[in-house]
Amino acid sequence: MQKTRRNLIIIEIVGVLLALLWLSPFYLMVVNAFKTKREIFEGVLGLPQALTSDNFVQAFEDLTFIQSFFNSVIITGMSVGIIILFSSMAGYVLARNKSKLSGVILLVFVSAMLIPFQSVMIPLVALFGQVDMLNAAGLIFMYLGFGCSLSIFLYHGAMTGISVSLDEAAIIDGANRFQTFWYIIFPLLKPISVTVAILNVIWIWNDYLLPSLVLGEANATIPLKMFYFFGQYTKQWHLALAGLTIAIIPVIIGYFFAQKQIIEGVAEGAVK
Amino acid sequence: MKNRDFTFWLFLTPVILGLSLVVVIPFIYGLFYSFTDWNGIKATTFLGFENYIKLFQDEEFRAALWFTIKFSVASVILLNILGLILALLVTRKLKSSNFLRTIFFMPNLIGGLILGFIWQFIFVSVFDDIGTALGIEALSGWLSTTNTGFWGLVILTCWQMAGYIMIIYIAYLQNIPNELIEASQIDGASSWQRFRNITFPLVAPAFTISMFLTLSTSFKIYDQNLSLTNGGPYNSTQMVAMEIVKTAFNENQMAFAQAKGVIFFLIVAVIAITQVYYNKKREVDM
Numbered sequence: 001m002q003k004t005r006r007n008l009i010i011i012e013i014v015g016v017l018l019a020l021l022w023l024s025p026f027y028l029m030v031v032n033a034f035k036t037k038r039e040i041f042e043g044v045l046g047l048p049q050a051l052t053s054d055n056f057v058q059a060f061e062d063l064t065f066i067q068s069f070f071n072s073v074i075i076t077g078m079s080v081g082i083i084i085l086f087s088s089m090a091g092y093v094l095a096r097n098k099s100k101l102s103g104v105i106l107l108v109f110v111s112a113m114l115i116p117f118q119s120v121m122i123p124l125v126a127l128f129g130q131v132d133m134l135n136a137a138g139l140i141f142m143y144l145g146f147g148c149s150l151s152i153f154l155y156h157g158a159m160t161g162i163s164v165s166l167d168e169a170a171i172i173d174g175a176n177r178f179q180t181f182w183y184i185i186f187p188l189l190k191p192i193s194v195t196v197a198i199l200n201v202i203w204i205w206n207d208y209l210l211p212s213l214v215l216g217e218a219n220a221t222i223p224l225k226m227f228y229f230f231g232q233y234t235k236q237w238h239l240a241l242a243g244l245t246i247a248i249i250p251v252i253i254g255y256f257f258a259q260k261q262i263i264e265g266v267a268e269g270a271v272k
Numbered sequence: 273m274k275n276r277d278f279t280f281w282l283f284l285t286p287v288i289l290g291l292s293l294v295v296v297i298p299f300i301y302g303l304f305y306s307f308t309d310w311n312g313i314k315a316t317t318f319l320g321f322e323n324y325i326k327l328f329q330d331e332e333f334r335a336a337l338w339f340t341i342k343f344s345v346a347s348v349i350l351l352n353i354l355g356l357i358l359a360l361l362v363t364r365k366l367k368s369s370n371f372l373r374t375i376f377f378m379p380n381l382i383g384g385l386i387l388g389f390i391w392q393f394i395f396v397s398v399f400d401d402i403g404t405a406l407g408i409e410a411l412s413g414w415l416s417t418t419n420t421g422f423w424g425l426v427i428l429t430c431w432q433m434a435g436y437i438m439i440i441y442i443a444y445l446q447n448i449p450n451e452l453i454e455a456s457q458i459d460g461a462s463s464w465q466r467f468r469n470i471t472f473p474l475v476a477p478a479f480t481i482s483m484f485l486t487l488s489t490s491f492k493i494y495d496q497n498l499s500l501t502n503g504g505p506y507n508s509t510q511m512v513a514m515e516i517v518k519t520a521f522n523e524n525q526m527a528f529a530q531a532k533g534v535i536f537f538l539i540v541a542v543i544a545i546t547q548v549y550y551n552k553k554r555e556v557d558m
Contacts, residue, residue, distance in 0.1 A: 006290040012366045018358075019368075019375040023433070028398055029390050044397045045405070086286040093283040105284070112295050114541045116492050118516040122526055123305065126312050145294025148287045177279040181366030184391075187520045208495050209517070219450035230389055230499070237393055244389055248382050255381055259374050262381070267439045270481060 026224065033241040041235050055242035062232070063243055068225040069250065072205060075136060075221055079143035080200045084193055087148045091155025092181055092189075096167065109149045125213050139214045143204055149204060151196045158192035159185075180204065198258075198265035205251070222247050230270070279481060286545060297539075306531040315527070323531035333370065336515035343422065343511065347429045347490040352482055354430055356475075357438025362438070363445045373442075377435035388499025391428045395420070395500075421509035422502045428496055433489065437482045444478040445471070475482060484547050491540060512536055 032040055033055055034048040059065075094102050128138050162185060170180040183210040186193075215224060226247050233239045255262060306323055308315035327333055362372045373397060379387060395414035403411025414420040432494075448471060456466050494513040497503065501512035510518075520529035 007487060008364065008366065011361065011364055015361050015366060016368055018361070019372050022379075025390050025394050025431070028394060032393070040397070044393075044401050060419075061538050082286075084288065086290070087284040090287045091445070093280050097277075097280055105288075109287070109291060112291055114537075114544055115295060115299055116513070116533075116540050118492075118494075118513050119537040120295055120298040120302060121517075122302040122520050122530050123531065124294060127293075127298060127301070127528075141290065142294050144286070144289035145292075148290055152287060177283075181283075202381055203413055206381075206385070206495075206502075208383065208385045208498075210479060211532050213521075223383050226386060226389070237397060244386055247386055251381050252378075255374075255378065263373065263439060264543065265379055266377075266380075266436065266445050270436070270440050 029241050030245055032237060033245045035238055037236060037238050044209075052241060055238050056246065058256075059229070059239055059243035059246055062239075063222075063225050063229050063246060065246055068220055068222050069175045071136075071215075071219050072221040075139060075143075075211070076201055076204045077141045079147070079204050080197055082140065082144050083147045083151050083200050084196055086144065087151035087196065088186060088189055088193065089181065090148070090152045090157045091159055092185055094152065095159030096158050096164065106152070109152050113149045121209075128214070134214050136215065136219055139211060142210060142214070143200075147200050147203070147212075150269070151200065154192055154196055155189060158189055162188050194261055195265040198262055199269045202262075202266075275448070280422070290503060302530045303534060305527055306534050308527055310530070311525040319527075324529050324535070326528065327531050327535065330509070333512075333519075336510045336512050337510070338497065339422070339509060340511040343425060343429075343493075344487055344490040346422075346426050347433075348483060348486045350426065350430050351433055351437050351486045351490075354434040356441050357483060358434055358438040359441035359445055360471075363442060373435075373438070376438055379432045380550055382432075382434045384493070384495030385499045387432055388496045391424065391431075392500055395424050414503055416505060418508040418537040421504070424500055425493075425496060425509065428500055429490060429493065432496070433486065437486065440482045440485075441475060441478050445474045448474050480548070480552070484544065485545055487547065488540060491543065 028044065031047060032044055034051055039048060073122065094106050124142070125134065128134050128142070133141070156266055166188075167180055170184050171177075175183070206223060207221075208227065211221050211224050212227070215221070217224075217228065220228070229243050230240055233243070305315055307319060307321070309317050309319055358372075359375050362369050362376070366372070394413065399411045399414045402411065413422050452470050453466065456470055460468070492513055493511060494517070497509070497511050497514050501509040503514055512532075513536070516529050516532045519525050519532060523529075
């Protein structure tokens with residue numbers, strides 16, 4: 001028993017050291033974001049001589065951070081909202097309709113997940129360009145198209161746990177289909193809605209390529225703005241690192257408050 | 273609910289419109305245009321397989337494909353080993369288990385573009401400083417050669433995704449009944465025997481999932497490639513996804529890029545289908 005105890009302590013120490021190694025890129029980023037250009041040139045491993053916020057102030061302004069943050073929030077929020085609403089509706093009727101056709105429709109959605117973005121992006125941009133939809137609204141609609149497959153699949157799976165007798169009771173009580181769905185079924189799907197929301201937020205918040213093809217610089221999301229910003233400050237690491245630090249702060253804050261749900265949601269999305 | 277039901281179709285309309293206009297129709301259009309001289313606006317002549325023949329003769333595309341294959345093989349192997357080790361580590365009864373899990377998973381939440389920029393700093397400046405301090409020459413000049421660019425991308429991908437793979441393995445490790453472990457301990461099995469004969473077979477389904485995920489993700493990587501090496505030096509670390517984007521939007525060869533996109537789809541689809549098939553079969557055999 002004593003031997004297992006000692007082993008556990010050794011494993012614990014190894015684990016903590018590994019975690020520190022894992023965090024070291026973030027540590028190096030933050031520490032060097034406080035340095036001047038000259039200090040970085042002299043060495044990146046030491047601590048900064050003085051804690052000045054100059055780099056952060058300039059990066060914050062050049063990133064037009066408040067603007068880009070709100071662009072990201074609006075695009076992610078709207079996209080995830082409509083993905084949840086429309087995918088849950090689809091998952092619901094596909095689960096309740098036991099016909100062959102319903103199975104085929106589900107299969108089409110699931111198969112569409114095989115298509116990589118690069119295989120459709122050129123005609124997609126051309127088509128949306130023709131109808132003047134290369135803007136935030138078009139982008140949100142595109143996210144629905146790309147994101148609904150996995151979400152429908154997850155909702156469809158979750159529906160198996162919700163008895164048909166609930167629908168029947170509601171219909172007898174005089175509810176129509178939409179009321180049945182909205183007041184009875186949708187609330188019961190809440191756990192899977194959380195999973196769907198988490199998976200889609202992680203993806204859309206961080207997405208770079210699609211917004212770069214669709215949005216102009218005025219509507220740029222954080223990753224897009226970060227790309228322009230980085231190009232502007234190549235080899236000026238003190239500013240670039242301050243910008244990168246600012247860009248990940250919202251994600252770290254979100255993770256801090258919802259880490260349990262995030263890890264569970266991601267596990268559920270992957271294992272299904 | 274019947275197929276004729278109005279609500280059935282009403283509830284499906286938004287997603288059917290979304291999938292059709294964003295994925296299905298562009299895909300079919302793209303397939304058609306890949307056989308023409310389409311320039312993004314109009315196509316004037318039908319070229320048959322000309323774009324496809326040209327594509328297999330295109331040095332840059334072939335190099336990108338080969339680089340992507342090598343990168344994916346290295347990433348899939350390392351990610352699965354690392355993910356399993358991390359999962360075994362945090363499922364021990366450690367005081368810091370939750371904390372470790374949180375830390376290992378964290379990079380996964382941040383976008384590949386941003387992580388690539390951070391690691392560019394680590395590889396170029398930090399590695400160089402450590403190399404100089406310790407007198408290790410191999411640590412300087414990272415990302416300036418094909419080889420260091422390759423390993424840079426592999427390290428970045430492993431660091432970013434290992435926590436994700438860890439989560440998948442944890443889900444399966446926690447399903448192993450405790451009685452099995454206890455029984456093996458009574459029978460005097462060593463930890464290696466226990467791992468080999470109990471843990472490993474019961475975690476096998478997790479390999480299906482995580483191999484599929486890691487292979488398809490590493491094959492389609494774009495953001496990390498763009499921000500870490502941008503394909504350099506001399507396009508030698510350019511992966512397929514990036515090569516297609518460049519052909520389309522930098523060189524304006526839309527039909528040619530679309531043909532590459534079609535081939536890219538075929539490869540990804542074949543990988544996914546064979547892997548699901550192979551893993552299903554192996555699980556049954558076990």
